[in-house]
Amino acid sequence: MSPRSPEQYEEIRGEKKSLIMQVALEEFAEKGFHATTINSISKRAGISKGLLYNYFKGKDDLLSEIVLKYIYEIYDYFDVNRDGHLSEDEFEFFIRKMALILKEKRDFWRLMIQVLLQNEVREQFFSSVTRNANEDGPQDSHKNDFLISRIMKIFSDYFERKNDRREPGYDPELELNMFILTMKGFAFSYIFTDRDDLRFEKCLNNIIDLYK
Amino acid sequence: MSPRSPEQYEEIRGEKKSLIMQVALEEFAEKGFHATTINSISKRAGISKGLLYNYFKGKDDLLSEIVLKYIYEIYDYFDVNRDGHLSEDEFEFFIRKMALILKEKRDFWRLMIQVLLQNEVREQFFSSVTRNANEDGPQDSHKNDFLISRIMKIFSDYFERKNDRREPGYDPELELNMFILTMKGFAFSYIFTDRDDLRFEKCLNNIIDLYK
Amino acid sequence: MSPRSPEQYEEIRGEKKSLIMQVALEEFAEKGFHATTINSISKRAGISKGLLYNYFKGKDDLLSEIVLKYIYEIYDYFDVNRDGHLSEDEFEFFIRKMALILKEKRDFWRLMIQVLLQNEVREQFFSSVTRNANEDGPQDSHKNDFLISRIMKIFSDYFERKNDRREPGYDPELELNMFILTMKGFAFSYIFTDRDDLRFEKCLNNIIDLYK
Amino acid sequence: MSPRSPEQYEEIRGEKKSLIMQVALEEFAEKGFHATTINSISKRAGISKGLLYNYFKGKDDLLSEIVLKYIYEIYDYFDVNRDGHLSEDEFEFFIRKMALILKEKRDFWRLMIQVLLQNEVREQFFSSVTRNANEDGPQDSHKNDFLISRIMKIFSDYFERKNDRREPGYDPELELNMFILTMKGFAFSYIFTDRDDLRFEKCLNNIIDLYK
DNA sequence: GATGAATGAGTATTCATTCAT
DNA sequence: CATGAATGAATACTCATTCAT
Helix, strand or coil, rough: CCCHHHHHHHHHHHHHHHHHHHHHHHHHHHHHHHHHHHHHHHHHHHHHHHHHHHHHHHHHHHHHHHHHHHHHHHHHHCCCCCCCCCHHHHHHHHHHHHHHHHHHHHHHHHHHHHHHHHHHHHHHHHHHHHHHHCCCCCCCCCCHHHHHHHHHHHHHHHHHHHHCCCCCCCCCHHHHHHHHHHHHHHHHHHCCCCCCHHHHHHHHHHHHHHCC | CCCCCCHHHHHHHHHHHHHHHHHHHHHHHHHHCCCCHHHHHHHCCCCCHHHHHHHHHCCHHHHHHHHHHHHHHHHHHHHHCCCCCCCCCHHHHHHHHHHHHHCCHHHHHHHHHHHHHHHHHHHHHHHHHHHHHCCCCCCCHHHHHHHHHHHHHHHHHHHHHHHHHCCCCHHHHHHHHHHHHHHHHHHHHHCCCCCCCHHHHHHHHHHHHHHH | CCCCHHHHHHHHHHHHHHHHHHHHHHHHHHCCCCCCHHHHHHHCCCCCCCHHHCCCCCHHHHHHHHHHHHHHHHHHCCCCCCCCCCCHHHHEEEEHHHHHHHHHCCHHHHHHHHHHHHHHHHHHHHHHHHHHHCCCCCCCCHHHHHHHHHHHHHHHHHHHHCCCCCCCCHHHHHHHHHHHHHHHHHHHHHCCCCCCCCHHHHHHHHHHHHHH | CCCCHHHHHHHHHHHHHHHHHHHHHHHHHHHCCCCCHHHHHHHHHHHCCHHHHHHHHCHHHHHHHHHHHHHHHHHHCCCCCCCCCCCHHHHHHHHHHHHHHHHHHHHHHHHHHHHHHHHHHHHHHHHHHHHHHHHHCCCCHHHHHHHHHHHHHHHHHHHHHHHCCCCCCCCCHHHHHHHHHHHHHHHHHHCCCCCHHHHHHHHHHHHHHHCC
C-alpha cells in the first residue's frame, strides 16, 4: 500500500542503470555505436525503450556515461593516489595489471577506439596527455587530462630515475615513448583478438624484461 | 564534337570512380562509415546521388571497393613479388616504407580500424594471417589472406635466418611477434595523431636498431 | 496521531485538486496544452504523476475541469442570477468588471483561445451563443450555452431598451454587435499583451462613453 | 534519357513546396500545430514523409516558412510602398481590403494566433510594432518590425491629420488605438467564425462610418 | 551518362497512462 | 493516499536506394 522508500527507488535505479550500461557496452563493442539501436539494447536488457530514456537523456548520453564510468573504474584500479614513486616491482605489477584490465574490459576498449576515431573527440582526449607527461613543469590538472596524465607522469619519472644508473647513451624520453608505443601495440593486438593467446604472455614478459 | 572513343569513356569512368572513392574515404575517415551519408559523398564529389549508384552497387560495395583498392595499392608498394629473401638493408627499407605508407594513407587506416572493429569482418581478415606466417607448411593462399600472409612469411623467414648467427637464447618467433607488436604500436600511435611528430622519427630509428 | 476526519480528507483533496489545476493552467497558458507534459505539471505542483491521476481521469479531463471551473467562477463574478434588468450604472460596472476579470484570469483566457481554436470544440461553444442572444424566443438553455447566452441576453435587452429613447436611425442589434466586437477587440488586445498598459484604461473609458 | 533541366527541377520544387505549405496550413489551422502530424500532412498532400523533409528542415521550419510567406503576401497586398499618405477613400479601401484578407486567409490567421500565443514569439513580433507607430521619430526599420510598423505609421499619420479639422476634444492617439482595437475585435470575431455572416458586413460599414 | 525528386523502412525520442508497492 | 518505475504507442526525422526523365 505504502510507496517504496527513497532508498528502495535509488537501489532499483542503480541496478537498472548498471544493467543497461553493461548491455549497451556489449552491443556497442560488437556492432559499433551507430549500428547499435536503442531497440536492440532495450530488448537485450529486457526492458522497454521508454525506460531507457528514464535513465539516460539519449544515446549520446548513454555513451558518455559508459565511457566515464569505465575511465573512473580503471583509474581506481591503479590507485593512482599513491606517492607517485614507482619501484621496479611496482612497475612490473603495473604492467601486469594493465594486461589484466585489457582482458577484463576488452569491450570497453573496443568502444573507446571508436570514440577516439571521431576527430573532434580524440583531440580533447589524448593530445594533451602525452605532452603533459613529457614536461617537467607543474601538472596542469584540467579535468579531462588529469586521469591519464597522472599515470603518464609516474612513468615519465620512472624512466627519468633509471637515467641515473645507466650508460651514457640512455635517453629517458625516448625510452618512455618506446615503452608507451610498445604497450599500445600490445593493447591493440590484444583488443583486436578474440581468444586469449599464449603468445601474448610471452610478449608481456619480454616487454617487462626490456623496460623494467 | 566527334563522339568519344570507347577508351576515352573508360578513362572517364575510371577517373570518376577514383574521385568518388577518394572523397568517400575522406568522409569515412573523418566521420565514420555509418555517420557518412551518400548525400554528403556525392555533394563533395560534385556529382549526383544517382551517378554514384552507376559506379557502385551500394554503400557497402563502395566501402569494400575502397578497402580492396588500398590493400592492393599497399601490396604493390612493397613489390612483394620478389624472391622472398629480405636482406638487412631491405628490412630497413621496408620499415621506412611502412612508416611512409602510414603517413600517406592515414585516412585509409582509420577506415580500416573501423572495419576491423566489427566482429564478423575482423576474423575473416586478420586471424588466419599471423597463424599462416608462423607455419612452415605450404601457404594457404585464400584470397584475403594471401596478401598479408605473404609479407608475414617474409618477415618470419628474416627472423628465422637471424637465429643462426645469434646467441643461444634467441627466440625467432618471439622476436617476430615483438616486432609486429611494436610496429602495430607505432602504427596506431601514428594513425591516432593528427600532426606529424618529431618523436615518431626517433622511435622509428630505435625500432630499426632493435630488430634489424 | 489521530486519524483525520472525513471532512479533513475532503478538504485536503479539494486543496490538492485546486493546486494542480492552478499549476496546470499556468503551464497550459505559457507553453500550450499539447506542449505541456503531465510530468512538468506534477513536478511544479510538487506531487507525483500517479497522484494526479487520482484526481483527474487524464490530461483531457484536467483541461475540461479547468475550463469549467473558471467559467463558473466568471459566471459567479457577474452574479447573473439577478432580475435580468441592467441599469446604465450596472452596465458601466459590468464593463469594468470584465476588464478586471481579463486582468486577473489572463492565463485562463489564453487557454480558452487555444481551446476555441480547435474546430470541433469551438462550434459547440460559441456559435449558439450569439444567435440565442439575438433571438427573442425563450432561451434554449443547453448546458454549455446557458452561461454565456444568459449574459448576452441581458446585454441584448439593454440595447433594446435604449432604442426607445434614441433617434430614429438607432439599430439596437447593430449596436449590440458593435459593442461585443469592441469588447472582443479590447479583450484580445489585453490577453496578448503581457504588461499592463496605460492606453487600455483610456480605451475602456472610451468604450463606456460610446455604449453606455 | 537526358535529365530534366534545372528550370524543370526548380518548377517541380516550387509547386511541391507550395502544395505542402498549403496543406500544412490547413491542417495547422484545423487541428493546431502540435496536434498536426507530419504523417497527416504528407498523407493529405499525397506524398511520402521523406519528401517533405526534402523541402523543409523540419516541422518548425515548415511553420516559419508558412508564416513568412503569408506575411509577405499580405504586405504585398497592401502595396505599402506608396507615398505614405492615406486619403479618406484610401482609408475605406484599406479597411475593406483587410476584411477581404481576413476572409481569404482565415486559416493563416488561425495559425498566427497560435504562434502569438507562445510567449517568446509574441514579444518579438507585436510589441515593438504599436510603440513604433505612436512615435514621431524616424522609423527604426528593424527587419521584423518593418512590415507591420510601416502600416501602423500610415494609420497614425491619418488620425493625426484628422486632428486639424476636428473639434477640440479630439485625441488622435486614442482614436488610433480605438480603431486598432475595433479592427482586432472584427478580425477575431471573423476568424473564430466559420460561416460568413451578414452581420459582419454591417459592422464593417459601421466601423468605416466611425473612423473614416 | 547524369540528375535529383521520390520512396519507405528504420531510428531516436517523447509522453500519457498504468500499477506494484 | 502517494510514489515513480515501467510501458508502448505515437511522432519527428534520416537515409540508402530507385527511377522517370
